Amino acid sequence: MTLHTDLGLTDTNNSCACGTGTHAHAEPTMSAHRGAPSTGEGVTREHYSVGGMTCSHCVASVTEEVSALEGVQSVSVNLNAGGTSRIMVVSSKPVPADQVRAAVTEAGYTVVDA
Numbered sequence: 001m002t003l004h005t006d007l008g009l010t011d012t013n014n015s016c017a018c019g020t021g022t023h024a025h026a027e028p029t030m031s032a033h034r035g036a037p038s039t040g041e042g043v044t045r046e047h048y049s050v051g052g053m054t055c056s057h058c059v060a061s062v063t064e065e066v067s068a069l070e071g072v073q074s075v076s077v078n079l080n081a082g083g084t085s086r087i088m089v090v091s092s093k094p095v096p097a098d099q100v101r102a103a104v105t106e107a108g109y110t111v112v113d114a
Contacts, residue, residue, distance in 0.1 A: 043073070044094045048087040052109065053079060062087070065103040069095055 053059055063075045071091040078086040089095060101111045
């Protein structure tokens with residue numbers, strides 16, 4: 001039998017470390033570097049280094065938009081809050097960088113080539 005003690009803690013601001021409180025990021029900065037795609041049998045993996053993502057909401061926003069691109073099978077994010085995060089886009093065919101850029105912009109971020 002496990003006993004759980006209620007510490008009486010509540011979330012007073014319902015926000016994250018990004019500091020906006022509303023997640024309406026006005027001018028977030030995101031620097032992305034596209035690495036050379038690696039391919040397998042019918043699979044393309046493209047890697048991006050991304051700065052500026054600080055929370056799960058940031059990850060979810062970018063993941064949702066990039067996942068909607070034609071051919072994308074999955075998007076994996078290794079979040080390094082406040083630092084450089086790694087994104088891997090797995091697709092059935094190479095996804096043009098301008099489409100990834102547009103998807104990230106739609107999520108409310110800016111991609112800057114390194």
